[in-house]
Amino acid sequence: MKTKITNGILMGLIINMVYPKAIGVTQGLMAREAMNDIWVAMVFSTIKGSVIMLLTVLIICRMPDKNLAEYASVLFGKWVGKFISLLQILFFLGAYATVMITFVYHMLDYFLPEMPVLLLIVVALIVGVYGVFHGLEVLGRTALVGVFAIISLNVLILIGSLHLMDVRELMPFLNTGVINTFIASRHNDTDWAVATMMTGMILPMVREKTIWSRAGVGGVMFSAIMVGMWPLLEVGVLSPEVTGHYTVSCMQLARSAEIGMFIHRYEMIMVAFFAITSLVQTMICILCTSQAASQLFGLKDIRPMIIPSALVLSAFGYWIVLDKVRAVELLEHVWPVWALSIAISLPVILYIVGLFIKPRPTPSDRETA
Amino acid sequence: MNKPLSVCLCIAFVILLSGCGKREISDLALVMAVGLDKGKQEGTVRVTAQIARPADARGQTGAPSGQTGEPIYSISAEGRTIFEAIRNLARFSSRRIFWAHNFVIVINEDYARDGIMDVIDFFSRNHELRMRTWVAVTPHAAHELVSTQTGLEVIPGQSVDRLFRYNEIVAEAPRTDMRQLLAAYLSRTSHPILARLTLKGRGTSNKKPQEHGSIDQVELSGTGIFRKDKLIGTLDSKESQALLYFTERVESAVVPIPCPDDKKNEASLELRYQRFTVEPTYQNGKIYFDVRLKTYVDMVESGCRSRLSQAELMQLMEEPLEKVLKERLEKVVKAAQRTYKVDFLELGKYFENKYPKEWKKVRDRWEEEFPRAVVRVHVETEINNPVLLEERVNQRGENK
Numbered sequence: 001m002k003t004k005i006t007n008g009i010l011m012g013l014i015i016n017m018v019y020p021k022a023i024g025v026t027q028g029l030m031a032r033e034a035m036n037d038i039w040v041a042m043v044f045s046t047i048k049g050s051v052i053m054l055l056t057v058l059i060i061c062r063m064p065d066k067n068l069a070e071y072a073s074v075l076f077g078k079w080v081g082k083f084i085s086l087l088q089i090l091f092f093l094g095a096y097a098t099v100m101i102t103f104v105y106h107m108l109d110y111f112l113p114e115m116p117v118l119l120l121i122v123v124a125l126i127v128g129v130y131g132v133f134h135g136l137e138v139l140g141r142t143a144l145v146g147v148f149a150i151i152s153l154n155v156l157i158l159i160g161s162l163h164l165m166d167v168r169e170l171m172p173f174l175n176t177g178v179i180n181t182f183i184a185s186r187h188n189d190t191d192w193a194v195a196t197m198m199t200g201m202i203l204p205m206v207r208e209k210t211i212w213s214r215a216g217v218g219g220v221m222f223s224a225i226m227v228g229m230w231p232l233l234e235v236g237v238l239s240p241e242v243t244g245h246y247t248v249s250c251m252q253l254a255r256s257a258e259i260g261m262f263i264h265r266y267e268m269i270m271v272a273f274f275a276i277t278s279l280v281q282t283m284i285c286i287l288c289t290s291q292a293a294s295q296l297f298g299l300k301d302i303r304p305m306i307i308p309s310a311l312v313l314s315a316f317g318y319w320i321v322l323d324k325v326r327a328v329e330l331l332e333h334v335w336p337v338w339a340l341s342i343a344i345s346l347p348v349i350l351y352i353v354g355l356f357i358k359p360r361p362t363p364s365d366r367e368t369a
Numbered sequence: 370m371n372k373p374l375s376v377c378l379c380i381a382f383v384i385l386l387s388g389c390g391k392r393e394i395s396d397l398a399l400v401m402a403v404g405l406d407k408g409k410q411e412g413t414v415r416v417t418a419q420i421a422r423p424a425d426a427r428g429q430t431g432a433p434s435g436q437t438g439e440p441i442y443s444i445s446a447e448g449r450t451i452f453e454a455i456r457n458l459a460r461f462s463s464r465r466i467f468w469a470h471n472f473v474i475v476i477n478e479d480y481a482r483d484g485i486m487d488v489i490d491f492f493s494r495n496h497e498l499r500m501r502t503w504v505a506v507t508p509h510a511a512h513e514l515v516s517t518q519t520g521l522e523v524i525p526g527q528s529v530d531r532l533f534r535y536n537e538i539v540a541e542a543p544r545t546d547m548r549q550l551l552a553a554y555l556s557r558t559s560h561p562i563l564a565r566l567t568l569k570g571r572g573t574s575n576k577k578p579q580e581h582g583s584i585d586q587v588e589l590s591g592t593g594i595f596r597k598d599k600l601i602g603t604l605d606s607k608e609s610q611a612l613l614y615f616t617e618r619v620e621s622a623v624v625p626i627p628c629p630d631d632k633k634n635e636a637s638l639e640l641r642y643q644r645f646t647v648e649p650t651y652q653n654g655k656i657y658f659d660v661r662l663k664t665y666v667d668m669v670e671s672g673c674r675s676r677l678s679q680a681e682l683m684q685l686m687e688e689p690l691e692k693v694l695k696e697r698l699e700k701v702v703k704a705a706q707r708t709y710k711v712d713f714l715e716l717g718k719y720f721e722n723k724y725p726k727e728w729k730k731v732r733d734r735w736e737e738e739f740p741r742a743v744v745r746v747h748v749e750t751e752i753n754n755p756v757l758l759e760e761r762v763n764q765r766g767e768n769k
Contacts, residue, residue: 110496126378164548168718172725238548241555256500256548261534265469265499 004207007215009140013202014195014219015226016146016280021102022191022223023230023250024274029332031235031244034176034184036169038243039231041185046224048185049192050217055347056196057216060203062354068200069295072350075357081295084346088197088292089309091342093316094335095194096285100124100317101327102248103278106271110251117321124282125314131283132290132306136205139283146280149273150226156270158229160257165236186336192220193343194285200347201288247328286310398464399423401441401526404511405488406477408447408454414480414487416454417445417512418466419526440523443516451491468497472530474504474547475566477511481593481600486554489598493551500548503533505564506593506600514566519587529566532589536564537620540613541590541606554598557732558717562616565591565603594704596711608704611697614645614662615714624693628673629685636682637670638690638752649720651727656742658716660698666690667754679760683752691748698746706740716742 005013030038056068063071069088073081104120112120131139174181199216206212234243234253243249254267286309293305320327404417420442444462448454458466474492476485492498507514520528533544542564553561568585592604592612604612613619625635642665650657668683675682705714717735721728731738 113496123382130378168722171722172728175725239552239556241557242548242552245551245555252500252548258501 003136004205005136005140005202007206007208007211009137009143010199010202010206010215011219011222012143012147013140013198013280013284014216015150015223016143016277017195017198017284018191018220018223019146019150019226020274020278020281021098021194022188022227024102024106024248025098025331026187026191027231027234028243028246028249029187030184030231031240031249034181035240035244036171036235037174037176037181038184038235038240039170039228040174041181042188042224042228042231044182045185045188045192046220048189049196049224050220052192052196052344052347053199053216053220054213055351056200057203057213059347059350059354060200061209061212064209065204067202067204067291068346068350069292071354075350075353085292085296087342087346088201089289089296091193091197091339092285092289092292093313094330094338095197096282096289096313097317097320097327097330098190098194098335099278099281099285100314100321101331103275103282104317104321105248105324105327106251106274106278109248110255111268111271118318121314121318121321124279124317125310127279128282128286129306129310131279132287132310133303136202136287139280139287142276142283143280146277149276153270153273154226154229156266156273157233157254157257160259160263160266161233161237161253164256165233166239167236169236169239170232186340187331190336190339190343193339195220195223196347197343198284198288201291247324286313289313396465397467398442398462400466400468400471401524402473402475402515402529403468403471404475404477404515405451405480406511407480407483410447413447413449414451414454415445415447415512416451416458417443417515418455418458418462419443419515419524420462420464420466421470421524421526441516441518441525443512445512451487468495469499471498471502472526473533474502475511475514476504476506476563478506478508478593478600478603480511481506481563481595484598485595485600486598489551489554492547498547500546500551502547503530503564504545504547504550505529505542505566505589506603507566507568509568514568514587517568517585517587519585525587529587529589532587533564536589539589540619540622541609543592543609543613543616556718558712558721558735559715560597560711560713561595562612562713563593563595563600564589565593565609567591594709594711594713596709601711602704602709604701604704607697608701611694611701612714614643614698615647615701615716619643619645623669624690626686626689626693628671628675629682629689630675630677631673634672634674636668636673636686638686639667639669640664641667641754647716647719649716649723651720651724656720656731656738658719658742658744660702660744660746661749662694662698662747663749664694664751665754666750666752667756668752669756671755679755679758683755687750687752690750690752694750695746695748698748699744702744702746706742706744710736710740712736712739716744 027038030041034041059068059071063074066074069081069084072084100121103124104117107120108115108117131142203212230250234249237256238252242252246252251267254270286306289309290302290305293309294302299305320330398420400418401421402419406415408415422440422442444458446454446457448457455466476488517525519525520531522528522531536542536544543562545563550561550563553559567588567590569588570585590606592609593600594602594604610622622640624638624640626638628634628636644663646661648659671682673682705712712735717739
């Protein structure tokens, strides 16, 4: 794929990859453990996310035209590269399931309870495949629309719920202890993991290599700003106990918001904005899986892999969301282990090994240099 | 993607995604208020839904194009659970019961004494209901209250909604909604409170003005006190006014005070700008709370036949006002600590925020610790505004 995107678009993609689950599901998961300190847990997690993002960028900088799997194949050989691609597919399989949990439960639980789950899965599949077929550039531009949607959503929720906020709910600071809050931050780590893994795949397609690290870490920071008001509002408006009581806690906040006497129940408008960013996430997951699959099967073009990848992701996503107990089990217990073991170990190992093994630069690297 | 495929997709989306579940507005019975009473059989619940009759509830005056003369249609059904009772409503409702526009949930006090956990669970689980739906208790039958035409609005549920919205002017009942009820019920530090709705004969028919007070109107005044989910008592309007300082931001309140040199008459003092703080202290294993109220007051009415100037009047009334406010605050503290022995004042939250380590030691026995805590009330008032008048109105007559 010869497409190139700008660093700004990369930042937009990172924001879109983090936002939907981070505001929708993660805050509730963290509130069950860290109570009123979920915003502190988010700060911890953002620092960790920035480090892993920086590490990922530094690895790619060593061979700017290669993504993580290709770099691994240069370091360790073809089969290890294929193994890394397989790990990436597995990672995005799980990531897609969490995206579907977020997307489907928002729609199904609060707006369209009578709609068949399959229809929502198929809609995400069609939109996702459609976007990926148009390539990363179009996807990146959609992500910028997604950023606009995120800002609009944030402004709307802020206007509608700030007056309901009780600052006392945010106190006492570090009520459940530093260690517990740090452990609880693993749920938010999984959101950053999706962003860093995506960056590890698409960074070679980003134009200006010199500002990659700034764009990568900047993307994390901007995402944190976009997401950061949600834990504060959810705890301040709903209370930590209520936040932890719901699977999709952000919708409870949205249901409580009202602007003056006449504008209430405007969560339908907010969810329309939310759906844009959620569908961008869907597209990126399909793109990354297709790319990893094409590397696994030694294909130069990702297009033959788009539909098979999307079908596998959708089938798994459908199976997960069909049973809410299974979905919550995945989110709470399985996904943090699954995601973090891949997203942390992969860049850390590649970075450390890369310090000792210096692969000879390929002709394309020389050209880039 | 080629054009024919795009067109096919668009058509597919239009067919598949339109209609949001195929519910037309004319198929819906829009619930405006809901009442919950005990059912006739033991262990059952009676649900009453006040449903708007759109044909007779048009516009502000409800021009009766439906010709029934009734802008609302109230129906009741019983069941072993709330959900079953609601399903039973559907047996005789010609339209699908739709909760999204519900303004208020009214719970009968006998029902609330047995516990409202099912109410909290059902309505916080229901995706249609908005979390800003008001929740209140009533000593009357909830089905009666819900069916009572009240206020200027065509829809009674809407009238009650306005009562809650403009309650900050009267400030005699907490503005409790579903969001707050759920938060208070789940809270580890406090207990729920709910506003109290009563029926009072305050309305007068224009056709029979001699029958003053013959029409029942819904009054929002007082508070229901809960231990966890069970109603254990109520507060009157004055106690509720004092309670609101602890739980909400009080915008305004009116206190009549006898004139300093004319005890037969009174002046109305409006509390305008108020600063309320609770400062907990932990000393030698004992918990203290210093409750401080500083209020700036307008003299909005003076019936005082006094020779004093307005400035002197206002200055002399500060002390009695402080005394009244202090008594009210102490009375509600006493109700919490002595009468009901539950922390509905959220003092535990203040203590937890300042002393998180100490709170962890006492939180499991807060029910026993709370009545033993020492609460000191300090009130400071400043009556500094006679509003528009520079001189009192009876001055001219007295100077003669």
